[in-house]
Amino acid sequence: xxxxxxxxxxxxxxxxxxxxxxxxxxxxxxxxxxxxxxxxxxxxxxxxxxxxxxxxxxxxxxxxxxxxxxxxxxxxxxxxxxxxxxxxxxxxxxxxxxxxxxxxxxxxxxxxxxxxxxxxxxxxxxxxxxxxxxxxxxxxxxxxxxxxxxxxxxxxxxxxxxxxxxxxxxxxxxxxxxxxxxxxxxxxxxxxxxxxxxxxxxxxxxxxxxx
Amino acid sequence: xxxxxxxxxxxxxxxxxxxxxxxxxxxxxxxxxxxxxxxxxxxxxxxxxxxxxxxxxxxxxxxxxxxxxxxxxxxxxxxxxxxxxxxxxxxxxxxxxxxxxxxxxxxxxxxxxxxxxxxxxxxxxxxxxxxxxxxxxxxxxxxxxxxxxxxxxxxxxxxxxxxxxxxxxxxxxxxxxxxxxxxxxxxxxxxxxxxxxxxxxxxxxxxxxxx
Numbered sequence: 001x002x003x004x005x006x007x008x009x010x011x012x013x014x015x016x017x018x019x020x021x022x023x024x025x026x027x028x029x030x031x032x033x034x035x036x037x038x039x040x041x042x043x044x045x046x047x048x049x050x051x052x053x054x055x056x057x058x059x060x061x062x063x064x065x066x067x068x069x070x071x072x073x074x075x076x077x078x079x080x081x082x083x084x085x086x087x088x089x090x091x092x093x094x095x096x097x098x099x100x101x102x103x104x105x106x107x108x109x110x111x112x113x114x115x116x117x118x119x120x121x122x123x124x125x126x127x128x129x130x131x132x133x134x135x136x137x138x139x140x141x142x143x144x145x146x147x148x149x150x151x152x153x154x155x156x157x158x159x160x161x162x163x164x165x166x167x168x169x170x171x172x173x174x175x176x177x178x179x180x181x182x183x184x185x186x187x188x189x190x191x192x193x194x195x196x197x198x199x200x201x202x203x204x205x206x207x208x209x210x211x
Numbered sequence: 212x213x214x215x216x217x218x219x220x221x222x223x224x225x226x227x228x229x230x231x232x233x234x235x236x237x238x239x240x241x242x243x244x245x246x247x248x249x250x251x252x253x254x255x256x257x258x259x260x261x262x263x264x265x266x267x268x269x270x271x272x273x274x275x276x277x278x279x280x281x282x283x284x285x286x287x288x289x290x291x292x293x294x295x296x297x298x299x300x301x302x303x304x305x306x307x308x309x310x311x312x313x314x315x316x317x318x319x320x321x322x323x324x325x326x327x328x329x330x331x332x333x334x335x336x337x338x339x340x341x342x343x344x345x346x347x348x349x350x351x352x353x354x355x356x357x358x359x360x361x362x363x364x365x366x367x368x369x370x371x372x373x374x375x376x377x378x379x380x381x382x383x384x385x386x387x388x389x390x391x392x393x394x395x396x397x398x399x400x401x402x403x404x405x406x407x408x409x410x411x412x413x414x415x416x417x418x419x420x421x422x
Contacts, residue, residue, distance in 0.1 A: 165371050167375075168371065180364040191402045
């Protein structure tokens with residue numbers, strides 16, 4: 001006999017798949033039930049409403065960020081700047097595998113769901129955690145990134161580039177707009193890194209060892 | 212008596228408003244009819260389907276790009292680089308006026324509508340024309356933009372920043388993420404402009420006037 005938790009899990013995973021592939025508004029609870037092979041009573045035992053199911057899906061994405069996005073990217077390289085671009089590579093791979101039909105599920109929901117505060121907060125939490133992952137890389141890069149640059153803003157900018165690039169890739173059903181936007185971000189990073197740490201003045205330098 | 216063209220126009224404007232505010236999938240044709248005060252017979256006289264109405268809405272956005280987006284931005288300044296940021300300012304104004312509930316209607320559709328080729332092409336046409344408007348500014352900036360930089364990619368990057376910034380502003384119901392992403396783009400442009408035109412070698416210089 002199936003445990004309650006596995007039924008709940010299957011509902012979440014089925015809803016996650018359907019919201020991702022066809023959108024939240026286009027997905028009916030009946031479709032979720034049929035695909036998950038669960039009856040309505042079980043659904044309403046776990047979730048009061050479709051929105052309640054959406055909250056659980058968004059919580060699942062919060063859980064998945066490290067194992068499904070950040071860890072696979074960070075395993076590819078130890079260089080903190082390359083890790084930023086490896087994260088973008090995870091989305092490129094996902095676009096590529098789906099013929100540019102699917103991009104970032106959170107981005108879709110952010111634009112589609114004009115929902116109550118509790119849902120928006122969960123979408124914002126996903127974005128915040130994503131940016132925190134990038135921010136960790138930027139902090140690890142130390143003064144290779146100009147110290148006077150706003151690193152929080154730069155981490156959000158990386159998210160901006162991912163989402164804007166994914167959107168154009170989906171519209172054109174082509175990886176090229178995504179690749180070109182990432183190449184521009186790379187050019188920006190190259191210019192930032194070339195600016196490098198500020199020259200130290202003599203006053204900042206440690207005194208020579210005595211003797 | 213109302214002319215056919217005004218009925219058709221009202222259907223398009225009503226659908227445009229509803230698709231923009233609540234999404235394509237969440238909008239039913241019945242709602243369009245009720246709000247436009249048009250009967251179903253008239254709707255089907257002009258449009259075979261909801262998708263057909265969407266195509267007309269997307270054509271309307273193609274027509275509106277210059278008068279509603281580019282012209283108001285370009286009127287603010289003659290400087291081609293400032294014009295790029297004035298276009299972004301049009302979207303900021305729109306976010307601001309709607310409490311960050313509405314952003315770019317084409318971006319919403321690009322992520323929501325997984326439609327037939329003919330619809331996607333019309334979405335891509337809107338993006339292409341938008342980028343062409345930015346590209347005109349970059350070309351007008353001449354060699355203030357490094358000549359070896361891919362200007363097509365840079366114009367798409369500006370769209371990327373607008374769309375990614377709008378998305379985060381909507382998720383957070385705050386202009387701040389939009390402003391921070393635009394500030395990063397500004398920093399990138401500042402670094403590009405500081406790189407400036409390449410130093411001419413003596414060989415490139417025009418000979419001094421004789422005498």
